[in-house]
Amino acid sequence: MTAPLLQLAGVTAYYGSIAALKGVDLEVGAGEIVTLIGANGAGKSTLMMTIFGSPQARDGSITYDGQDITRVPTHEIARLKIAQSPEGRRIFPRMSVLENLKMGAAINGFAHFDEDLGRVFGIFPRLKERAQQRGGTLSGGEQQMLAIARALMSRPRLLMLDEPSLGLAPLVAKQIFSVVKELNERDGLTVFLVEQNAYHALKLAHRGYVMVNGRITLSGGGRELLEKPEVRAAYLEGGR
Amino acid sequence: MTAPLASPLPHALKDAAITALIAFGLAAPMMGLVTVQVGGDLALEQHWDRVAWAVGIVFVGRLILNLTLWRPGRVRTKLAVSPKLEARLMKLARWLAPAAVVIAIALPFLPGIERYQIDLGILVLTYVMLGWGLNIVVGLAGLLDLGYVAFYAVGAYSYALLAQYFGLSFWLCLPLAGLLAAFWGVLLGFPVLRLRGDYLAIVTLAFGEIIRIVLLNWYWFTGGPNGITNVPRPSFFGIADFVSGKDGFAAMFGLKFSGLHRIIFLYYLILALALITNYVVIRLRRLPIGRAWEALREDEIACRSLGVNTVNTKLTAFALGAMFAGFAGSFFATRQGFISPESFTFIESALILAIVVLGGMGSQFGVAIAALVMIGGFELFREFKDYRMIVFGLVMVLIMVWRPRGLVSSRTPSVFLKEKKAISGALVQEGHG
Numbered sequence: 001m002t003a004p005l006l007q008l009a010g011v012t013a014y015y016g017s018i019a020a021l022k023g024v025d026l027e028v029g030a031g032e033i034v035t036l037i038g039a040n041g042a043g044k045s046t047l048m049m050t051i052f053g054s055p056q057a058r059d060g061s062i063t064y065d066g067q068d069i070t071r072v073p074t075h076e077i078a079r080l081k082i083a084q085s086p087e088g089r090r091i092f093p094r095m096s097v098l099e100n101l102k103m104g105a106a107i108n109g110f111a112h113f114d115e116d117l118g119r120v121f122g123i124f125p126r127l128k129e130r131a132q133q134r135g136g137t138l139s140g141g142e143q144q145m146l147a148i149a150r151a152l153m154s155r156p157r158l159l160m161l162d163e164p165s166l167g168l169a170p171l172v173a174k175q176i177f178s179v180v181k182e183l184n185e186r187d188g189l190t191v192f193l194v195e196q197n198a199y200h201a202l203k204l205a206h207r208g209y210v211m212v213n214g215r216i217t218l219s220g221g222g223r224e225l226l227e228k229p230e231v232r233a234a235y236l237e238g239g240r
Numbered sequence: 241m242t243a244p245l246a247s248p249l250p251h252a253l254k255d256a257a258i259t260a261l262i263a264f265g266l267a268a269p270m271m272g273l274v275t276v277q278v279g280g281d282l283a284l285e286q287h288w289d290r291v292a293w294a295v296g297i298v299f300v301g302r303l304i305l306n307l308t309l310w311r312p313g314r315v316r317t318k319l320a321v322s323p324k325l326e327a328r329l330m331k332l333a334r335w336l337a338p339a340a341v342v343i344a345i346a347l348p349f350l351p352g353i354e355r356y357q358i359d360l361g362i363l364v365l366t367y368v369m370l371g372w373g374l375n376i377v378v379g380l381a382g383l384l385d386l387g388y389v390a391f392y393a394v395g396a397y398s399y400a401l402l403a404q405y406f407g408l409s410f411w412l413c414l415p416l417a418g419l420l421a422a423f424w425g426v427l428l429g430f431p432v433l434r435l436r437g438d439y440l441a442i443v444t445l446a447f448g449e450i451i452r453i454v455l456l457n458w459y460w461f462t463g464g465p466n467g468i469t470n471v472p473r474p475s476f477f478g479i480a481d482f483v484s485g486k487d488g489f490a491a492m493f494g495l496k497f498s499g500l501h502r503i504i505f506l507y508y509l510i511l512a513l514a515l516i517t518n519y520v521v522i523r524l525r526r527l528p529i530g531r532a533w534e535a536l537r538e539d540e541i542a543c544r545s546l547g548v549n550t551v552n553t554k555l556t557a558f559a560l561g562a563m564f565a566g567f568a569g570s571f572f573a574t575r576q577g578f579i580s581p582e583s584f585t586f587i588e589s590a591l592i593l594a595i596v597v598l599g600g601m602g603s604q605f606g607v608a609i610a611a612l613v614m615i616g617g618f619e620l621f622r623e624f625k626d627y628r629m630i631v632f633g634l635v636m637v638l639i640m641v642w643r644p645r646g647l648v649s650s651r652t653p654s655v656f657l658k659e660k661k662a663i664s665g666a667l668v669q670e671g672h673g
Binding site: 075132134 | 531532534541545548549550651653654656
């Protein structure tokens with residue numbers, strides 16, 4: 001097997017003196033969809049932010065495409081063709097949809113802005129209709145689309161999504177997931193997906209990790225994890 | 241209305257009486273009793289007539305309001321400007337800005353314009369320029385700066401000191417003052433990079449005071465509280481001075497000498513400086529750096545994860561904002577001919593910030609209007625003396641109630657698919673105001 005695109009080894013992270021990640025090992029291979037599931041406060045979002053360098057990992061190493069990025073500042077990590085749709089979407093509410101997208105393309109210097117714009121408008125036609133509207137006036141689902149579209153504008157190799165289904169109607173969430181699947185299958189985009197919605201995430205992903213209290217407790221194929229009684233009990237039936 | 245309402249009078253009377261009672265409680269000790277000095281002792285003087293007046297006004301006013309505006313069941317007409325009207329106003333505004341520039345250019349030659357009006361124009365334009373400069377920091381980058389006057393002071397003292405010690409001319413010092421102010425902007429920027437909102441405001445406030453106190457106490461160098469007198473007046477682009485005589489500006493251009501020439505020249509100088517500031521800010525807004533400023537204002541974490549170097553972005557905002565204050569400062573020094581730390585107190589920072597906030601953060605046109613209203617209004621209410629601050633506060637409160645996002649709250653996007661379309665502020669309330 002070739003070296004994975006993203007590899008974490010023994011990563012720990014702290015908020016002050018509180019350990020949020022207690023030694024995480026994780027791999028995302030090129031072309032894979034990998035999901036990380038876990039309860040509230042398990043450290044999922046922290047892990048994603050740690051990969052992006054804020055907070056930086058205290059111990060362990062994060063390697064991306066053969067390069068150690070453990071100590072690289074956040075804005076430079078973004079230039080390595082890793083894009084992120086952060087938790088809570090974090091779009092720019094008072095800027096227009098188009099301006100939001102332009103911010104996403106800033107990294108590669110707007111080299112192929114029009115082409116990329118056409119592409120994301122093709123994926124999310126709703127955004128084209130609302131191109132001049134302020135980001136903050138979009139519905140939750142549209143804002144999520146915008147966050148993903150903005151991330152795609154930099155032509156990433158690895159797309160990291162933090163809870164894209166949060167607060168969305170089931171139908172809209174489904175739509176978002178099918179877009180992710182399509183991007184992966186058609187364009188070979190590698191996706192790292194952090195989700196609470198364990199059922200959908202595991203169904204979509206090639207592989208999955210389960211996080212409890214800052215540690216990875218289970219890993220395996222997406223469908224395989226879905227069958228495991230402990231996963232079912234904790235994240236599927238338990239949640240209903 | 242369906243059911244006829246009972247007469248509102250008893251309720252209105254009762255309410256007005258209660259309010260009058262409160263007014264009495266407040267007015268009796270504050271207005272009714274005045275301490276006066278009788279010989280060596282303090283004595284109480286009683287003014288119950290004043291109290292009666294205050295209570296009477298409150299009672300009648302409240303009663304009238306209760307019977308008219310606050311009448312129960314009254315269908316409230318919305319105070320806000322309707323979207324249609326707003327759209328029309330926006331169209332008008334597109335013509336208004338160039339029209340304002342034309343009027344500003346023609347001002348010194350309009351009939352009825354005398355030295356006082358031109359002086360006032362210079363003052364207003366100085367604040368317009370300062371407002372536009374601070375708009376970069378506060379309006380675009382969203383960094384609340386309460387010490388902006390420090391850079392104004394740096395600019396003013398740069399010119400005054402360079403002229404005093406090295407005899408450098410205004411035209412050489414103008415860019416130098418801008419550069420020095422920008423340098424101090426970066427210097428302030430570094431320690432506050434990690435701060436936001438309230439914390440940033442406190443540190444910038446302290447910075448403004450530090451600069452002023454240093455200027456005040458560095459006696460042998462800056463002259464301390466005595467300031468610097470005889471700051472050289474600007475020449476006509478280094479060609480001629482504004483003096484009577486053979487080599488003067490008037491003689492060179494075949495005009496009759498008049499003291500007004502210099503004033504008019506100063507007016508055009510600050511107008512040009514302000515317009516340059518405006519042009520630069522408008523251009524920057526459409527460039528990636530300007531968009532990065534605005535994105536930074538909205539969400540710093542998202543910015544970083546999109547590859548924006550937030551350190552550089554913040555520092556450029558501080559530096560550029562400070563630079564324009566530096567230009568304005570050196571202009572101030574050359575216009576006044578005298579500077580002292582007195583001119584650079586916190587109230588100046590507050591005034592400039594008020595101009596930016598009242599104008600609508602990020603809106604260039606709004607800032608210009610606000611500067612005109614604030615500075616011009618301040619002059620207009622000169623007769624009211626002590627009361628003008630009250631009038632002023634009242635106007636500010638009213639503007640903020642009427643237009644919480646400032647006079648011009650719409651924001652024109654910097655990127656377009658086909659045509660320009662401003663998004664009205666009133667239409668898009670997402671609660672991040």
